[in-house]
Amino acid sequence: MFNNGRQERHCDMADYLDRIGSGLVLTRPEIFGFDYIPDEIVGREDEKRELASMFIGLAHSEGTARAVVTGPVGSGKTALVKTFCRDITRHLVGKRDIMTVHINCRNANTATRVVQRIIQHMDEGHPHRGLAADELLSSIRRLIQNSNKHMILVLDEVDHLLRHSGDDLLYKLLRLDEDQDSIGTLSLVMISQEQVLDLLETAVISRMGHSSHLRLSSYSESGLLKIAQQRCELGLTNGSCSEDILELIAQSAASLGDARRVIELLEGAAKRAESSGRSKIQAKDVQKIVLSLPTYVDSDNIIELPSDCMLILMGISRRLRRSESLTSGEAENLYHVVCEEYDQKPKGHTTVWKHLKHMAELDIIATKYDNVADGRGRTLHISMPHMLPSDVQRRVETFIKKRLRR
Numbered sequence: 001m002f003n004n005g006r007q008e009r010h011c012d013m014a015d016y017l018d019r020i021g022s023g024l025v026l027t028r029p030e031i032f033g034f035d036y037i038p039d040e041i042v043g044r045e046d047e048k049r050e051l052a053s054m055f056i057g058l059a060h061s062e063g064t065a066r067a068v069v070t071g072p073v074g075s076g077k078t079a080l081v082k083t084f085c086r087d088i089t090r091h092l093v094g095k096r097d098i099m100t101v102h103i104n105c106r107n108a109n110t111a112t113r114v115v116q117r118i119i120q121h122m123d124e125g126h127p128h129r130g131l132a133a134d135e136l137l138s139s140i141r142r143l144i145q146n147s148n149k150h151m152i153l154v155l156d157e158v159d160h161l162l163r164h165s166g167d168d169l170l171y172k173l174l175r176l177d178e179d180q181d182s183i184g185t186l187s188l189v190m191i192s193q194e195q196v197l198d199l200l201e202t203a204v205i206s207r208m209g210h211s212s213h214l215r216l217s218s219y220s221e222s223g224l225l226k227i228a229q230q231r232c233e234l235g236l237t238n239g240s241c242s243e244d245i246l247e248l249i250a251q252s253a254a255s256l257g258d259a260r261r262v263i264e265l266l267e268g269a270a271k272r273a274e275s276s277g278r279s280k281i282q283a284k285d286v287q288k289i290v291l292s293l294p295t296y297v298d299s300d301n302i303i304e305l306p307s308d309c310m311l312i313l314m315g316i317s318r319r320l321r322r323s324e325s326l327t328s329g330e331a332e333n334l335y336h337v338v339c340e341e342y343d344q345k346p347k348g349h350t351t352v353w354k355h356l357k358h359m360a361e362l363d364i365i366a367t368k369y370d371n372v373a374d375g376r377g378r379t380l381h382i383s384m385p386h387m388l389p390s391d392v393q394r395r396v397e398t399f400i401k402k403r404l405r406r
Contacts, residue, residue, distance in 0.1 A: 023237065024273070024274045024277070024279045025237055025240045025241075025270045025273050025280075025281065026236060026237075026267075026270045026274055027235060028234060028235040029235070030235075031234045031235030032231060032235055032264075032266070032267035034260075037079050037082050037083060038083075038230060038231075041076065041079055041080055041083050042223070042226040042227055042229075043219055043222070043223030043224070043226045043227060043259075044076055044216070044223070047080060047214060047216060048084065050214055051067060051069070051080065051084050051214055052084070054067045054211075054212055054214070055067075055084075055187070058088065058092065058096065058098075058187065059092060059095055060184075061096065062183050062184035064183075064184050064185075064186065064187045065212075066174075066187065066189075066207070066208045066212040067188075067189045067190070067213075067214060068189075068190045068192075068196060068197065068212055068213045069081055069189065069190070069214045069215075069216065070191075070193065070196060070213070070214075070215050070216070071193070071215055071216030071217065072193060072218055072257070072258075073258060073260070074219070074256065074258030074259045074261060075216040075217065075219065075257070075258075075259070076216060076219070076259050077191045077193075077216055079259075081102075081156075081189055081191060082102065082154075085100040085102075085152050085189075086100075096150055097147075097148060097149045097150065098149065098150050098152060099149045099150070099151055100152045100154065101117075101118055101121045101122075101152070101153050101154065102154040102156060103117045103118070103153070103154065103156065104156045104157055105155055105156060105157050105158050105159075105160040106156075106157045106160045108161070109160040109161050109163075109164040110161070110164060111133045111161075111165050111169035112132075112136070114155070114161060114169060115133055115137055115140060115169070118140050118153065119136060119139055122140070122143045122144070123143055126139065126143070134172075137176070141176055141185060144185050144186065145185065150185070150186070150187065151187070152186075152187045152188075152189065153173065153186055153187070153188050153189070154190075154191065155170075156191045157191065157192060157193075158190040158192050158196060159192045159398070162199040163199070163394075163398075167199070167200050167201055167204045170188070170190075170204050171203060171204050171207070173186060174188065174204065174207040174208070188208075195398075195402075198401075198402050199398070218256065218257025218258065219257045219258070219259055219262075220254075220257070221254040223257075224249075224250040224253050224254060224257070224259065224262045225246060225247060225250035227262050227263065228246045228262050228263075228266055229246055231263055231266055231267075232246060232266065235270075236266075236270055237279065240270070240273070240279055240280055240281060241266070241270070241280070241281045242280075242281075244283075245286060248283060249265045249266055249269070250262060252265055252286060252290050253265060264289075264293065265286060265289050265290065269281045269285040269286045270285075272285040273285050301362045302364065302392070302395050302396060302399065303399055305355075305358075305359070307344075307400065307403050307404065308344075308346075308351065308355060309355040309358065309359065310400045310403065311342065311344060311346075312331060312332075312334075312338075312352060312356070312359075313359060313364065313365075314393065314396045314397070315331060315334025315335045315337060315338045316334065316389075317389040317390075317392040317396065318334065318389075319331075319334055319389075320384050320389035321389045321390055321393065325381045325382060326382050327379050327381055327382070328352075328356060328367075328379075328382060331352070331356065331382055332349065342400070342404060365384055366382070366383045366384065367380055367381065367382055367383075368380070368381050368383070
């Protein structure tokens with residue numbers, strides 16, 4: 001009897017795994033991966049044409065191009081640039097040999113690291129340790145010229161490089177052909193969430209060109225629907241997701257306009273349906289996933305805050321990097337510290353309270369009252385469940401400098 005019971009338990013344990021990989025709904029999980037880039041970018045037709053217009057001169061042997069692509073999280077900046085680089089490389093076959101080097105500056109936030117990554121891409125055996133950035137730049141120029149190729153260098157999340165090391169490297173890259181026999185060596189594309197032009201010196205902006213900025217807005221609901229339709233066709237079984245469900249998913253993500261959110265919703269709903277033993281996604285699957293996902297704050301909400309509100313948020317975000325919450329009194333004290341740091345006169349208690357309420361309404365912060373132990377009042381506690389405090393601090397530091405210069 002004991003053996004039979006153990007056998008039954010063993011069967012039960014095996015049964016609960018049966019639906020993993022069943023393929024009832026999800027056929028190609030990689031389609032929903034963070035790094036997956038589809039052959040065709042949907043919902044960005046106008047933006048593709050505008051980016052292409054910046055590279056018209058690239059068909060000529062000495063032509064170069066510059067582009068700055070900015071936009072909020074999930075607006076498809078990286079995907080757009082990667083597909084464009086792939087497409088223009090194919091388009092110019094027989095006219096010009098293109099190589100693309102894509103570097104994420106979150107992981108390479110110094111000039112030396114960036115140029116080392118470029119060299120590693122071109123020649124893995126090339127010595128790069130112990131050499132200064134200028135020496136490495138000379139090596140890059142020589143390697144490109146010897147390859148008889150034109151390089152499109154993409155610096156993704158370039159704001160990390162600019163905040164850590166400034167824009168000196170960009171200036172040198174843009175002058176790579178100066179005083180050289182050959183020209184047309186390198187084209188430069190920068191990608192950032194922020195208004196990265198605010199972090200650049202005038203000399204760099206002049207060389208980039210004022211018409212080279214492409215700003216992506218958040219996706220419209222129709223754009224999100226196109227993305228959901230595309231991923232459904234590529235990654236789910238035929239007939240597993242109706243058009244009504246895809247429209248529901250697009251509607252659920254529309255307030256954020258985030259492509260990643262609509263992909264995450266579709267994948268989550270597909271997994272939930274499959275784990276329930278069903279071959280079709282239902283509305284309840286989508287609704288359940290919507291409730292389980294965190295909300296995110298659009299950085300535009302931060303940009304539009306009054307200056308004093310930004311200074312209050314600066315103090316709050318700094319504290320919440322090492323604490324789960326703080327009181328409104330602590331927030332007000334930190335605001336005074338930040339005002340002193342930025343040489344600003346702090347506003348009164350009522351104004352601070354008004355700004356805290358406003359930020360809570362925007363979901364930038366969350367507030368909760370707790371009764372004081374002796375029963376003589378309530379304390380307001382502040383937290384930040386919807387964003388990383390470090391990201392908020394970084395954004396505010398960028399925006400406030402520009403604001404206070406006015």
